[in-house]
Amino acid sequence: MLSSPYIAEQSSVSIIMLKVLAALVPGIAVYVWLFGPAILVTLTLASVTALVLETIAVRLRGWPAKPFLMDGSALVTAWLLALSLPPIAPWWLIVVGTFFAIVVAKHLYGGLGNNLFNPAMVGYAVLIISFPVQMTQWSAPLSLAGAHLSLLDSAQYIFTGILPDGLKLDAISSATPLDTLRTQLQLEHTVREITRLPIFGNLGGTGGEAVVLMFLLGGLYLWLARIITWHIPAAFIAGLWITGGLFHISDPDRYISPWFHLATGGVMLGAFFIATDPVTGATTPRGKLIFGAGIGILTYLIRTLGGYPDGVAFAVLLMNIMVPLIDAYTQPKVYGHKQKEPAE
Amino acid sequence: MTRQLYEFNGGVHPEEHKHASTSRPIGIAPLPRILIVSLRQHIGQPAKPIVAVGEQVLKGQMIGQAEGYVSVAVHAPTSGTVTAIAGHAAAHPSGLTDLCITIAPDGADRWIEHSALDYRNMDPSHLRNQLRDLGIAGLGGAVFPSFIKLNPGATQKVPTLVLNGGECEPWITCDDMLMRERAAEILAGAAVMRYMLHSDEVLVGIEDNKPEAIAAMQAAASQCDFPVEVVTVPTLYPGGGAKQLIKTLTGKEVPSGGRSTDVGVATFNVGTAYALHRAVNHGEPLISRIVTVTGNVHRPQNFEVLIGTPLAELVRLTGATRDDTSGYVMGGPMMGFDLISTDVPMVKATNCILVKSLALFPPPPPAMPCIRCTRCAQACPADLQPQELYWFARAKNFGKTQEYHLFDCIECGCCSYVCPSHIPLVQYYRYAKSEIWAKEKDKKAADLARERHEFRQLRIEREQQERAAKLALKASAKLAEASPESPDDAANAAKKAAIQAALERAKEKKEGVTPRNIENLPPEKLQEIAEIEARRAKIRAMAKDAVEK
CATH class of the missing domain: 3.40.50.11540 (NADH-ubiquinone oxidoreductase 51kDa subunit)
Structure with a gap:
């Protein structure tokens, strides 16, 4: 029999997930505008793959398919993964990544609400470890590219690997600012010299910094809509900025300004959309601060001292491992326990 | 002057629906045809009936007296005849019966003699x-x-x-x-x-x-x-x-x-x-109170209602029952509970009768998995982490629920109210609490059994020793025709007294253990506790019998 409360707020997992997707739209729009429509192909491919895999997984587990497909969580995973991958990567890369995200990271760990690791980041990590070459095929900003790919050309290239006649891959792709920075530093160039290269924009990368800004705005919307709290993004950004700042002060020629780190790669997407995944993140207010700060610091260390161009995914996964511990040790004081613990 | 106010954590803003019942003044409910006065009106021990069936009672006459410390008296809400003292469907969700005194009003509504208290002196x-x-x-x-x-x-x-x-x-x-x-x-x-x-x-x-x-x-x-x-x-x-x-x-x-x-x-x-x-x-004496009758009724209103008025008679005052009425709740939509029958009488705790319909209170959609979004934690006025409590309660890890302060939960329902996965969180906490209480009682019963067993072992041992001593005594008496009183007997008696005293102390300690956190419990929980206590007492009595046999 039902017991009280007999009333409930109008909310659902689907509504939350839809708002998350909506918050990504401005970033995607600017992405298309500045880097071409290829990202739409990968987003669609990832979405379809995720929904198909989710349906199969839910069916195999004997759960009702409809409510679990309608919850929208698979779509969010798919979009976050697609936005983390190079937009002109081959189709199978997307499919393999989505498979690891939805089937391995999510359903093998118990499905919605039970997975330990952020599914999109597991997908990303598998791909960057297994297919490092394909993972560097980023679209060049249209303002710097020698040629533009239409939507159909992009789809053709993604699915068949065939470019329109006379077009070379070099004309449409380029290394990311983070990659460029890493390789140029290895060539003993100083930060000042490196940032004169055209791929570097005002703060981050040409074009990329605008996309990052839109993700930041989308994230602020999520905060205002009370889908996320400020703790994880703020701690993430602060952790990255302070760590980066300390390195930068110690040697400005070798360590680039912390603002650059905020404006490049997956930081804003990671801070507002990925690290805030409630299932795999810390839940207590203090825990969220530790969790976010940990991701920020690790992201910087992996980017700067590690072997991979971007560190967000590994930082998130490493901190995911810590979540149960963090939560257990950061339980807030309960009403009536604040003055003193009663003698037991 | 404005006072500095403080904020408690959380809370929610459900739709108020208060205007429905404030447009009419407090109505005086007419004398019902029958009054069923529960002896369990309050938290603590129910009152003890002090009238007999067939007895004439006056309005305000005490019909049940306080028993034990946490208890108060119960009075006749009007003058009339006591027609029954028996179990009757009562105002708690379990649908268990309570001992109630039924009074057939004589219509005279004649007061017992009463006067103001000179409380300052x-x-x-x-x-x-x-x-x-x-x-x-x-x-x-x-x-x-x-x-x-x-x-x-x-x-x-x-x-x-x-x-x-x-x-x-x-x-x-x-x-x-x-x-x-x-x-x-x-x-x-x-x-x-x-x-x-x-x-x-x-x-x-x-x-x-x-x-x-x-x-x-x-x-x-x-x-x-x-x-x-x-x-x-x-x-x-x-x-x-x-x-x-x-x-x-x-x-x-x-x-x-x-x-x-x-x-x-x-x-x-x-x-x-x-x-x-x-x-x-x-x-x-307290024989009436104001009750809001609202929800799916024609004329929602507050009434001054005699304690003991049956639900059906009260609801009738707001007009004919609507066809789509799906149930009756005592209390509000956040913390109230379903009344299983329209015979249930009003008690001192009845602040509101909320008449339900599926349109006003639609059933929640099926529950989805918890995504740990912590909206519940943000809404919890007790600063709990409801998502963790849910997790542990579902896993039946009751020790952990207590570590996470399950018993500081006031069951206000805010967590369930905001949950996007529509998980009936409060139900899980009520379940966990009752399981813990049951376990605690079981443990006490087991302790008692163990104590009984140990006492029996002790007794058998002692009897053996005594027999052996007696035999030895006899043997020695046989040997040395007349020997003076053995010092062993005195020693034995002292030992026996010491054992007895220790057992008494242990027993007292055991009995002294009382349930904690019962202050804000709904009546059904108290009922449950009382039943378990009764069961314990029975087991204790049985144990005693067994020892004495």
């Missing part, structure tokens, strides 16, 4: 006993015997007296209407409380969605011969919960497992103050 403990015998218990929902709360105890005084006019639950307006219409009487009750507790300040906390009540109370306060501060508090459920209101008004937190007097605050519902006024200044 009374011994305080005598005054408190009088209030117990007048049946005064908290009308805010917990129905805790007021005379216990009106004892300033060792500290001699409770500095802050708070009248709770928060009434934060949607739909309910009985306190609102009482404050609008009987403000002066409420403060007359507060005067007695203030006198008994030696309070320095009197605060009346009212949520800002009740401007009429605030105005009425302020007008009455200005006529008062002692300072009364009517404080407007923000409307935020469960801001009218005693712990939350104390936090809002004083910034203090009632310690876990403690009482509000631990922080120098006594809180009473405005209805209790009114009842106290009737008791002290008119000598009338």
Whole structure:
């Protein structure tokens, strides 16, 4: 029999997930505008793959398919993964990544609400470890590219690997600012010299910094809509900025300004959309601060001292491992326990 | 003057629906055809019936007397004949019966002799006993015997007296209407409380969605011969919960497992103050209260209702039953519970009868997995982590639920209200609490059995020793015809006495263990506890028999 409360707020997992997707739209729009429509192909491919895999997984587990497909969580995973991958990567890369995200990271760990690791980041990590070459095929900003790919050309290239006649891959792709920075530093160039290269924009990368800004705005919307709290993004950004700042002060020629780190790669997407995944993140207010700060610091260390161009995914996964511990040790004081613990 | 207010964590803003029942004044419910007065009106021990079937009773006559410390008396709500003293469907969700005294009214409504109490010239403990015998218990929902709360105890005084006019639950307006219409009487009750507790300040906390009540109370306060501060508090459920209101008004937190007097605050519902006024200044016992009848009815309204009025007779006052009525809730939509039958009589705790329909209260969609979004934690006024409690309760990891302070949960329902996965969280907590109580009782029973077993072993051993000693004695007597009294006997007797004393001590300790956190429990929980206690007593009796056999 039902017991009280007999009333409930109008909310659902689907509504939350839809708002998350909506918050990504401005970033995607600017992405298309500045880097071409290829990202739409990968987003669609990832979405379809995720929904198909989710349906199969839910069916195999004997759960009702409809409510679990309608919850929208698979779509969010798919979009976050697609936005983390190079937009002109081959189709199978997307499919393999989505498979690891939805089937391995999510359903093998118990499905919605039970997975330990952020599914999109597991997908990303598998791909960057297994297919490092394909993972560097980023679209060049249209303002710097020698040629533009239409939507159909992009789809053709993604699915068949065939470019329109006379077009070379070099004309449409380029290394990311983070990659460029890493390789140029290895060539003993100083930060000042490196940032004169055209791929570097005002703060981050040409074009990329605008996309990052839109993700930041989308994230602020999520905060205002009370889908996320400020703790994880703020701690993430602060952790990255302070760590980066300390390195930068110690040697400005070798360590680039912390603002650059905020404006490049997956930081804003990671801070507002990925690290805030409630299932795999810390839940207590203090825990969220530790969790976010940990991701920020690790992201910087992996980017700067590690072997991979971007560190967000590994930082998130490493901190995911810590979540149960963090939560257990950061339980807030309960009403009536604040003055003193009663003698037991 | 504006007082600094404090904020408690969380809370929700459900739709209020209060206007439905505030457009009509408090109606006086006519005498029902039958009155069924439960002896379990209050928290603690039920009253003991002191009338017999067939006996004529007068209005206000005591028909059940307080039994044990936490208990108050129960009175006949009108004059008439006692027709039954038997179990009857009662106001708790389990549908269990309670011992009730049924009275057939004679229609004369003839009062027993009664007069005002000269409380200023009374011994305080005598005054408190009088209030117990007048049946005064908290009308805010917990129905805790007021005379216990009106004892300033060792500290001699409770500095802050708070009248709770928060009434934060949607739909309910009985306190609102009482404050609008009987403000002066409420403060007359507060005067007695203030006198008994030696309070320095009197605060009346009212949520800002009740401007009429605030105005009425302020007008009455200005006529008062002692300072009364009517404080407007923000409307935020469960801001009218005693712990939350104390936090809002004083910034203090009632310690876990403690009482509000631990922080120098006594809180009473405005209805209790009114009842106290009737008791002290008119000598009338608590035999009626204001009940909101609202929801799926034609004419929602508040009524002054005699305790014992059957649900059906009360609901009829608001018009014919609507076809789509799907049930009756006692209390509000956040913390109330379903009444299983329309025979259930009103009790002192009945603040509202909410008539349900599927249109007004649609069933929730099926529950989805918890995504740990922590909206529940953000809404929890007890600062708990409901998502963790849910996780542990579902896994039946009850030890962990206690570590995460399950028993500080006030079951306000905010977590369930906000949950996007529509998980009935409160139900999980109620389940976990009852499992823990049951386990605790089982453990006590097991302890008792073990104790019994050990005692038996001890006895057998002792008897063997005694037999051996006797045999040895006989043998030695045979050997040395006449020997003086053995010192062994004295030693044995001393040992026996020591063992007996230790056992008594252990037993006392065991029996001294009382359930904790029972202060704000719904009646069905108390019922459950009482049953388990009864079972324990039975087991103990059986154990005793077995030992004696």
